[in-house]
Amino acid sequence: MIGRIVEIAEDGRHLSLSRGFMVVESKGQELGRIPLDDIGAVVANAHGLTYTNNLLLALSERGAVVVLCGPNHVPAAFLWPVDGHHVQAQRMRSQLNVPAPLAKRLWQMLVRAKIRQQGAVLEARGQPSGAFETLARKVRSGDPENVEAQAARRYWPLLFGPEFRRDADAGGTNGMLNYGYAILRSTVARAVMGAGLHPSLGLFHHNRANPLCLVDDLMEPFRPFVDLAVARLADAGHEAVTPETKRFLALVPMLDLPTPEGTTPLSTVVMRAATALARAYETGEAVLSLPGDAGQAWAPMPLEWPVPPRVPTPA
Template identity: 25%
Template structure:
């Protein structure tokens, strides 16, 4: 168990010996040895004892706090990595304009290439003209990436590619209850967008946990400009994994009906809302539709299942889990910053 999620509202996280314990009203819900947990994610109204906090910090277990709807709140961070030489190298290289542009191109190329592979895989079955057009349009954009003269031009290519991809993504859903016309955020305004946004939050946490462990600074990246509180490097590294891990999982849960419309609700129709302090500032207009408790459990289970799937990783010529590949890509980036290797985005094979 690499990641332990606690989503039972009102639960309490404690420690007993070298085990992480989750209880509610005195009843033990989970008991997990600490050595099996890389990351602990607490969603919504979850209590945690001071003893558990000290234990998690001592063991170096990344602990993330999300709202019940998957919005990131923060994380427990132990003493920052002592690898100052690595961070100095990161800061130095990411001040070099040519190096930054070249690295950003790799992130965009990987994202667009994986967009195209996903569409091509599903096009074999759906045979839709709109999907075929998107595949060809993405190919033309991918060819432009190498010639982008600056970051603004590159971001324009990435934005155009994302718009083309999401315009075709709706053609891949088989369940007529789920309609997807465009990507909407802050807030996501339909079930597919809810799943995508939640999934990207989980993916960001996965990537940032490996960045934190590596000693890199998650707030300085290449493609995403630095901004107060924004983990730009984590956003950079997750780009190539969005279609691989999140979008693929969304298509699976919808097309297999593992998640249905019964797993969503609109706030005014909900039997009960999370306790005060979690979403007190939200209105039905802010979040028109939300995942139910059961829907949240299903989606987390599918995301974690996808992370554990094995595939061929060309850098090491091994079959690794997608979670392991996320970690390997962070390590590859470190070698790239040290000029010991060249960063290559991980791209799915057809």
């Protein structure tokens, strides 16, 4: 069983141990406490955090991991327990030894969910989306026909216009997509590490120079939510990555999604997906928790955050 993933995202917090609880304080005032036995991971994602050695030892004894994030919100280091039986070691062994048929089946589910979610975004934008359900059903184990790429060729012109081409090295709308994906990638990376999985051992991505192959696999079904946010920015006349667009795209992990468990922030849905993936490695059963993996995409809820006004570039 994977315990709670606790993220410390506010600056200046102090974490300590008291009678079997992790206590979170600020300026000497207690803000809350969590039973140690409930914790699967602590994600330190803020500046000026301090910890007691007793707390770190107590977390290690219970097999909990402590993830230290850098200023860009991507995990920079993590504290892994090394003594006794630890859940993450078991998960990593299962991950390393995943049978090829299971890995292909899981990748099929990720691609299907992504394509269905692309269709849901287009539908929310008033664009034709019926072909995307057909394409999703065509995806076979491992996606040998690369239906993912076929869907992309239809998707981008419908979302951003017939002249648009997705180019990771370009600026403009592409640059905003890149920034939004970077925010999403850090969210998925924290969830993957918090679930006790190794981020380099991917299902599909296997680039030797990429330390986050599994992260890039798992984030695929969530990319369309970034696309939707960028489309709103483009509607408002934004054409580049600016402080205003950065602040707007940084809200994507907080986007509410209408999940079967009720309205849930995207960051929590990502954590559930990482948890389900860890369980799939251990059990050998291809069961995930993703938008669109059960044959029905999650219609994106309206983005209620106000789109920032475009600041004209000085002549």
